[in-house]
Amino acid sequence: xxxxxxxxxxxxxxxxxxxxxxxxxxxxxxxxxxxxxxxxxxxxxxxxxxxxxxxxxxxxxxxxxxxxxxxxxxxxxxxxxxxxxxxxxxxxxxxxxxxxxxxxxxxxxxxxxxxxxxxxxxxxxxxxxxxxxxxxxxxxxxxxxxxxxxxxxxxxxxxxxxxxxxxxxxxxxxxxxxxxxxxxxxxxxxxxxxxxxxxxxxxxxxxxxxxxxxxxxxxxxxxxxxxxxxxxxxxxxxxxxxxxxxxxxxxxxxxxxxxxxxxxxxxxxxxxxxxxxxxxxxxxxxxxxxxxxxxxxxxxxxxxxxxxxxxxx
Amino acid sequence: xxxxxxxxxxxxxxxxxxxxxxxxxxxxxxxxxxxxxxxxxxxxxxxxxxxxxxxxxxxxxxxxxxxxxxxxxxxxxxxxxxxxxxxxxxxxxxxxxxxxxxxxxxxxxxxxxxxxxxxxxxxxxxxxxxxxxxxxxxxxxxxxxxxxxxxxxxxxxxxxxxxxxxxxxxxxxxxxxxxxxxxxxxxxxxxxxxxxxxxxxxxxxxxxxxxxxxxxxxxxxxxxxxxxxxxxxxxxxxxxxxxxxxxxxxxxxxxxxxxxxxxxxxxxxxxxxxxxxxxxxxxxxxxxx
Numbered sequence: 268x269x270x271x272x273x274x275x276x277x278x279x280x281x282x283x284x285x286x287x288x289x290x291x292x293x294x295x296x297x298x299x300x301x302x303x304x305x306x307x308x309x310x311x312x313x314x315x316x317x318x319x320x321x322x323x324x325x326x327x328x329x330x331x332x333x334x335x336x337x338x339x340x341x342x343x344x345x346x347x348x349x350x351x352x353x354x355x356x357x358x359x360x361x362x363x364x365x366x367x368x369x370x371x372x373x374x375x376x377x378x379x380x381x382x383x384x385x386x387x388x389x390x391x392x393x394x395x396x397x398x399x400x401x402x403x404x405x406x407x408x409x410x411x412x413x414x415x416x417x418x419x420x421x422x423x424x425x426x427x428x429x430x431x432x433x434x435x436x437x438x439x440x441x442x443x444x445x446x447x448x449x450x451x452x453x454x455x456x457x458x459x460x461x462x463x464x465x466x467x468x469x470x471x472x473x474x475x476x477x478x479x480x481x482x483x484x485x486x487x488x489x490x491x492x493x494x495x496x497x498x499x500x501x502x503x504x505x506x507x508x509x510x511x512x513x514x515x516x517x518x519x520x521x522x523x524x525x526x527x528x529x530x531x532x533x534x535x536x537x538x539x540x541x542x543x544x545x546x547x548x549x550x551x552x553x554x555x556x557x558x559x560x561x562x563x564x565x566x567x568x569x570x571x572x573x574x575x576x577x578x579x580x
Numbered sequence: 581x582x583x584x585x586x587x588x589x590x591x592x593x594x595x596x597x598x599x600x601x602x603x604x605x606x607x608x609x610x611x612x613x614x615x616x617x618x619x620x621x622x623x624x625x626x627x628x629x630x631x632x633x634x635x636x637x638x639x640x641x642x643x644x645x646x647x648x649x650x651x652x653x654x655x656x657x658x659x660x661x662x663x664x665x666x667x668x669x670x671x672x673x674x675x676x677x678x679x680x681x682x683x684x685x686x687x688x689x690x691x692x693x694x695x696x697x698x699x700x701x702x703x704x705x706x707x708x709x710x711x712x713x714x715x716x717x718x719x720x721x722x723x724x725x726x727x728x729x730x731x732x733x734x735x736x737x738x739x740x741x742x743x744x745x746x747x748x749x750x751x752x753x754x755x756x757x758x759x760x761x762x763x764x765x766x767x768x769x770x771x772x773x774x775x776x777x778x779x780x781x782x783x784x785x786x787x788x789x790x791x792x793x794x795x796x797x798x799x800x801x802x803x804x805x806x807x808x809x810x811x812x813x814x815x816x817x818x819x820x821x822x823x824x825x826x827x828x829x830x831x832x833x834x835x836x837x838x839x840x841x842x843x844x845x846x847x848x849x850x851x852x853x854x855x856x857x858x859x860x861x862x863x864x865x866x867x868x869x
Contacts, residue, residue, distance in 0.1 A: 303671030317710040375606025403792025473596030501700025503795035564698035
């Protein structure tokens with residue numbers, strides 16, 4: 268009897284210990300998971316802190332007005348000029364050109380995928396899109412430099428070796444998959460009842476897709492475009508390879524320009540000494556780039572979220 | 581039906597045909613683009629692609645140049661990146677989906693992650709330069725590169741794993757909890773195993789992004805010319821995309837061909853990883869059906 272009692276007591280004790288241990292390990296696991304989630308907050312704080320801290324000394328020497336309104340950018344040789352407009356201009360030339368490529372092709376692909384394609388065609392196009400979006404940007408840069416630029420040169424007479432157009436086209440190609448897949452998601456989220464209603468009223472397939480589904484998905488489509496433009500602004504390797512290193516306030520896409528990202532690469536590859544104002548410019552440009560893309564991302568994420576709420580009820 | 585009406589209907593149908601034709605063209609143009617891009621690279625680089633190219637170090641003389649140090653550098657950076665980013669990324673997504681209280685702070689983390697995913701990669705390079713290279717004193721090393729790349733792909737891994745975990749039905753969780761499993765046991769033994777294929781797909785895509793990434797590594801100081809294999813995480817390094825960038829940036833056509841040969845190697849690695857991801861997903865989908 269007593270034997271039996273001690274036997275059960277041992278089991279109870281063991282269970283209690285095991286429970287305590289597992290509770291302890293459970294707690295430590297949750298703490299590890301929480302820490303992992305905090306890494307993302309720390310990253311954001313780190314980015315903001317680094318960019319502001321390293322940019323401040325620059326603005327004690329150059330006024331914000333001079334920086335934002337100046338039309339000449341030449342920090343690496345005298346006379347030093349710190350007007351960011353030529354870099355902004357180059358960046359937006361690329362982004363606008365890329366949008367002109369990515370939006371028609373991307374949205375067209377999305378409409379095809381969500382409204383017209385059979386499952387089998389979808390199974391071909393979707394992986395192709397994924398492969399396109401998975402190709403490294405440096406490969407696109409090579410493609411622009413050795414294929415698109417010579418092609419342009421053979422069609423248009425006065426295209427420079429490095430030109431904005433070639434970079435814009437290739438960045439546009441790069442962002443097609445993004446526009447296509449996000450817009451496709453948006454249009455597939457439109458409930459079929461809307462389509463049936465349109466057909467019942469005698470619409471053709473074109474009228475249903477273009478006048479009913481597309482407007483219903485418009486906010487999602489626009490969000491995808493904004494994201495694509497923001498990605499084009501932040502794109503680095505392709506434009507560095509294809510579009511040159513000449514900061515210039517021009518709207519002529521056939522000339523060599525320089526984007527903000529390409530400037531950062533140029534300084535990093537050179538041997539600019541730390542602590543000089545030339546060196547600080549990369550942080551200032553980085554900050555400018557960060558602020559612009561962050562604003563665009565916040566807007567498009569908001570739109571996408573609100574849009575999801577609309578149909579997921 | 582009057583004559584006028586049928587004519588209008590015909591017009592509407594023709595318009596529809598044109599529209600669907602344009603959309604189809606848009607969709608298939610990306611297939612054409614992919615084929616053109618691949619064949620261009622292939623024809624440029626084929627002549628230089630041999631065993632000697634893979635096993636040689638970079639050189640001023642293009643006949644002798646190769647990618648061994650770049651390949652080894654990429655391998656080092658990617659392995660370290662995975663070791664850092666995968667546990668943190670999956671951990672964060674488990675926390676956010678399974679343990680986090682539904683309050684404003686959690687919402688802020690979600691928002692923060694989707695915004696981080698859109699930050700240009702070059703900004704991560706600047707972060708890595710200041711924090712890892714200079715702040716922690718890791719220098720222009722593989723370790724700095726891996727930490728920077730890990731931060732860069734973390735949002736991608738988290739978003740993919742979050743989606744994967746979200747897609748597991750609650751009945752799985754209730755069943756485990758009802759049998760007396762603790763919360764972590766439920767997650768460890770039931771939720772994660774069911775979500776694993778999707779998590780792995782996302783991870784492979786994130787890793788292939790990391791393999792092709794070069795802008796942030798340029799900023800933190802990967803070297804253009806490395807004539808030795810890295811021996812440890814504190815060594816200087818170069819990676820495949822940067823080696824390609826260096827060759828492509830030279831004016832001589834021979835170096836462009838070397839770049840193309842390098843691209844073929846890079847693409848083979850990436851296509852391999854992508855096909856593994858697609859394979860896992862198809863198998864998984866079939867199982868669900």
